[in-house]
Amino acid sequence: MANKKRNTILFVVLSLGLLLMFFASISLGSVTIPLKDVFESLTGGHATKSAWEYIIINYRLPKAITAVLVGTGLSISGLLMQTLFRNPLAGPYVLGLSSGASLGVAFVILGAGFLPSFLRVIALSSYGIVIASTFGSTLVLLLVLVVSQRLRDTMAILIVGLMFGSFTTAIVSVLTYFSTAEQLQKFTFWSMGSLGNLSWSTILILTFCVGIGLLLSAKSIKPLNALLLGENYAKSMGLNFKQARLIIIFATSILSGSITAFAGPIAFVGLAVPHIAKLVFQTSNHTILFWSTLFFGSIIMLFCDIVSQMPGFDVTLPINAITSIIGAPVVIWLLVRKRNFR
């Protein structure tokens, strides 16, 4: 069929695009490193300067891998939510999952002063932050779910997400009164989002969490397709709805929770990328959407990362600002062209 051929071509283009972006992200940065030395460092050889090798292996490569993990994870979690809530505007950021995670992290970083000193060390370790953040996002997702069950109106769900965002901001501003300048700085940096602060060992934890999330998402492909006809039809086709919903919720929580913990709240990727995938592939079939969202997510995240530290600039712009600058117009454009909202 013509469609199949078109999809194959698209996937080949996307794979090449991903490779190119990945390599570009490693090659470009504030320090100019010749391409030959980039290759040398990546393939295990020695670069002309050992500092270059160090930058590539311990800074740029982990950052590129983080970008791929963050991009795929957030995008897939957005795809799952859009189908589960039957709402094209759903996404980890819009539904307040990132806010929930922020709140968890805010409590840990800013509220650590209230804890006895031995607990403070545990809470401020990277594990403490991950747990607080995952806990926060799961809590919000459950809240959203309760609301979505009571109110069939999908708009109400979005409003709850927005309200939770305001609520978080309010709580955070209260907490700032009681925290030190140092704590405040730590939280502010976290909330601007960053792909570059991860060590190899934390990347391993993130890979593990994202891996579980993606496996569960892949398992949900068939239920998600059934849910395209609504809950009742899905049930009539033999779907164990409660179990399927639990798996989808767990997958989205672990994806957005772990990513937000390590990279900070990153806006719009989760909402915009699935739409780009749907628009390009013109399908609702989740087998295709899963893979295309995966590719688009990592390509776009790598692109945002390159933009955030343009060669020649000494400073790194916060990644959250870049994704918002790119993502918000996409969402508005989608809203205006409502026919594509499927």
Next chain:
Amino acid sequence: MKNILTTSNLNIGYKSKKTVVTIAENLNLNLSSGKLISLIGANGIGKSTLLRTITGIQHPLSGNVYLNDINISTYKPLDLAQNLSLVLTEKLPPSNLSVFELVALGRQPYTNWVGTLTDTDIEKVQEALRLTQIENLAHKKHYEISDGQLQKVLIARALAQDTPLIILDEPTTHLDLLHKVSLFKLLKKLTQETQKCILFSTHDIDLAIQLSDEMIIMTPENVVQDEPCNLISNGSFASLFKDEHIIFDGEKGKFIVT
């Protein structure tokens, strides 16, 4: 002719913490293969509750529903999906599904964990498209077609699910007379060609009388199942609406406003 679904002394209604609301009592219905059966009754009489109960979505107050001689409450979701398919009134959520993909979703009870379609599945889908005469729509998106065509697509999806019993909830609402008649005729043809049993609820009583093999009439007093001509001769339609301005004319087989 084979019995597909039977109910024995079925009581339907709602149970809340304190009260039990009984909607209908002592139902002994019998749906058999190759029959087109319509369910009629005034708004709010409990047609939906009856349909929900015999499709296993809602539990009966007492009594049993048997599907292929097995109690419906003991079916696993997947087994039930291979024996009973539904066409609902609810609006479909927005999506990019094409007609072919939508009908193919009916194969879900038979496909593997990612829902890959085998040759048999594709054959069944194509047969469903052929039976409902919508092959020409196969590659259109489901939001591009008319209400009447969409209704046929949903019926094709139920056919692809390959079940001996199909239940439709008010399939003719929103359709004009022409499309109502063509849909009824399609259902009639399907029962004759596939030997499936099709049960549907409707408010188009005149058409149902002319085209159904059997009818189930729900009134506040009782629920009766019989062939339309018998129901006319024993005056069952007269008690359908409690209003002096609506009278059933037995000779013409239709309701008249006085």
